[in-house]
Amino acid sequence: MSLYGTNDEERTDLNKEESRFVRARSRRLLGSLLAPMRLRLILAIFLGVISTAIRVAGPALIALGIDWALPRAIMREYNELWIVVGLYLSAALMTSILTYYFLMITARLAQNVVFDLRNRMFVHTQKLSVEFHERYTAGRVIARQTSDLESIAELLAGGLNELAIGAMFMFFTAVALLLLDPVSFLVLFGALLPLALLTRWFQVKTNRGYRKQRVASSRLIQYFVESMTGIRAVKAFRKEKRNEKHFGGLVEDYRGHNAHLIQLFGIYDPGLILIGNATVAAVLLVGGYRVLEGSLGIGVLTAAILYARRFFDPMEEIAIFYNSYQSAASALEKISGVLEEEPSVPEPQSPVEFDSAKGHIHFNGVKFKYSTGPTILHKFDLEIPAGQTIALVGTTGAGKSTLAKLISRFYDPSLGNVTIDGVDVRDISNKDLRREVVMVTQEAYLFSGTVAENIQLGRPGASIEDVMSAAKAVGAHEFILSLPEGYDTDVNKRGGRVSAGQRQLISFARAFLANPAVLILDEATSSLDIPSERMVQRGLKTLLAGRTAVIIAHRLSTVSIADRVLVMEHGKIIEDDAPKVLAAGSGKFAKLYKAWKDSLV
Ligand SMILES: Nc1ncnc2c1ncn2[C@@H]1O[C@H](COP(=O)(O)OP(=O)(O)O)[C@@H](O)[C@H]1O
């Protein structure tokens, strides 16, 4: 079981202990978000309390006006009336001013919290290891950063104020009524039971409803993101219809949950109005008799009725915002899960000095498994002398990429270690490791920006001359010059679109500029057609010279430039020799090689 967001949103059935754990986690996050603004928070609470208390004084002043000032005004003594009206107006003015400051401060607080949270999410998810990103899909990270953050922002932008002020208003109103007229308070108290029952029912139902709705909406987003990021596969397999149907189903689901929620509101709202009006009627009835008896002033009755009426006013808002509170709380739970994820490959506390690496790689009794699934490497030993070019071949799933990921420390072994020049990669700082070990994959990802900037990523701060000579070295210079704006072409703009082969060349130039001691190419050329591959092949030779290189190749054409071929099967090296020797032999590689040769003619 993992509570760290692995499938939080799919689960609606956390047990007690798990929910307590998750709630504590999100409280910690909230505390850490609010800690830097503690003073302003206290000021906001203070302003909120005072302004609400003054607002609640209104009806009491009216009672005073009717029962005390009015009789005197009838006797032509107007001072009291002026005093009461003056007090009423000042109270109203005070409420407005204090509310203004309250809203300003809370709005700023809310903005700061959302801003902080957004940044933390980005910085943290980016910092997390590849392990996290291979487990927690992009769609889900996007849902955290979008819909979850939005629901928190929404609550903070308005809902939380309403909720706090509304609850305080109800409390103060009840207290004022108790002080003013305990009998009417008792009548109001009698209404609390049906109110509590109705509200509880509503809460339980909507809680479940909103949870389902959120799951549905998060599925919707995820499915959308997955379909769009995989749009090529969708097109290739003509899956549009099927996706459309599936998506339609998800939308229908989402709509159904919404409709159910609207229905719940449709029952709650009228129920609330009914209880409110019945209470007012009861206060009027009981109070009316007492006025007739002479035991109650008309002013006090008027105030009691006003209090009873106003008591229910915030209830609907509270019920609505209670839900936005709940969805924000659950969003915060999920975000806190991501934020408490630790990088599975932590940066060393005291890194070993590591520069001018030679690139001697050594796997010592490495055992490795992913967080899910079986053990991939049992007791793996391998030595790659500095400067050697290795071709790693083997069937899909043999563990080739896993090996690459261990060298570049995307993952750590569970037993044994991987060393470079005798230093455990766990003791090398991220900065040094990223400089000395570069992995180029099939994706050859280009960031938005110019071609030059994309190459420059290999060595930030490199001059344009260095960028160009790197491009020349790997044979990318010519095609870059042919782009509309040469090196200044924006790779995401019209006309700047580059082919897969060209993208590959740009990422080779980037790697060349980085000039690492160890270079890993994981199927880096397999998405290329034969002419593009030829183009890349030439660049490859320059790229590999003078460094340790591990080339994982699908096509065996790359193998000829290797010093040594490793054939991998089920997490083991089963053949290991020079390419010519292996090709001439009778092993697995010889068979593969023959088949490949035959396929070329
Ligand atoms: N992120 C992952 N989580 C769990 N299992 C994985 C992960 N990546 C790869 N595997 C499993 O590890 C095995 C080796 O995969 P990999 O190293 O990618 O093989 P190759 O690159 O040789 O095709 C496969 O059985 C694969 O299913």
Ligand SMILES: [Mg+2]
């Ligand atoms: Mg692979």
